[in-house]
Amino acid sequence: RGRERGGLKIHFAQFLVFTDRNRKERKANRRRRRTEASSFVKMADYHFVYKDVEGASTQWDDIQRKLGNLPEKPPAFKPAPFTPAPDGDSIPKDKAWIDEKNEDELEELEDDLDDDRFLEEYRKKRLAEMKETVKIAKFGSVVPISGSDFVREVSQAPPEVWVVVLLYKDGYQECGVLLRCLEELATKYPATKFVKIISTDCIPNYPDRNLPTLLVYNNSAVKANYVGLRSFGRRCTPESVALVLCQSDPVLNDGQNGSDTSSQAVMDGVRRRILERVVKDHEERGDGYSSD
Helix, strand or coil, X not given: CHHHHHHXXXXXXXXXXXXXXXXXXXXXXXXXXXXXXXHHHHHHHCCCCCCCCCCCCCHHHXXXXXXXXXXXXXXXXXXXXXXXXXXXXXXXXXXXXHHCCCHHHHHHCCCCXXXXXXXXXXXXXXXXXHXXXXXXXCCXXXXXCCHHHHHHHHHCCCCCCEEEEEEECCCCHHHHHHHHHHHHHHHHCCCCEEEEEEHHHHCCCCCHHHCCEXXXXXXXXXXXXXXXXXXXXXXXXXXXXXXXXXXXXXCCCCCCECECCCHHHXXXXXXXXXXXXXXXXXXXXXXXXXXX
């Protein structure tokens, strides 16, 4: 029995040694695995992932696309063709080149064009035209006024400014038609002043049967008046109103040619727009209209 106890002690001691040895081996294995993993990550940092050319495809992918299992291949990227920036020295310095310059740029060109008398004279002319254009009053819309504003806004307007006054009342269809025409003309001819005023605020007891009425003022005087929509033809359009206004006086001014815009020049431009509108209307309706 004593020998058996002694043998058990020996076996138990051997078991403890074996267990301790296994524990140390497991720890060593774990450390080795961590070291290998760390080394793998570090090695990955120094490696590149190579990709195929953009837009390239494998034979397998092509088959799958034919079967409908993959979406269509996106088109390959193509950069825009290279266009060199224009060389400032190679651009011809002529009238068209000067016309593209603004006022500040023309001022800076004074020293550069001393050797070219023609371009220098043309530069001065363009600069003077720009400064004259800036001086011209710009309006660009139909402004509502009251009776108390009439003298200041209409009668006391500068002598170079033509004023078109619309007498109207809300709720009248014909007044609305003429107002829309004037609004379009106001944007095309911003140097002409357009105002609107309720008829009875301007002239007490003014009869509604005379609406709409158009008054044309210049230099504190009435130059023309047009009563009713029929004054502008069977069909009232911005072009027909412009033709009537400019029959004898340069009422409409776009502000591009100073204050001396001739009525003939305005009427020629209006006739050209009328022709363009007629052609456009025929084309939209598909009438087969031809200039031949």
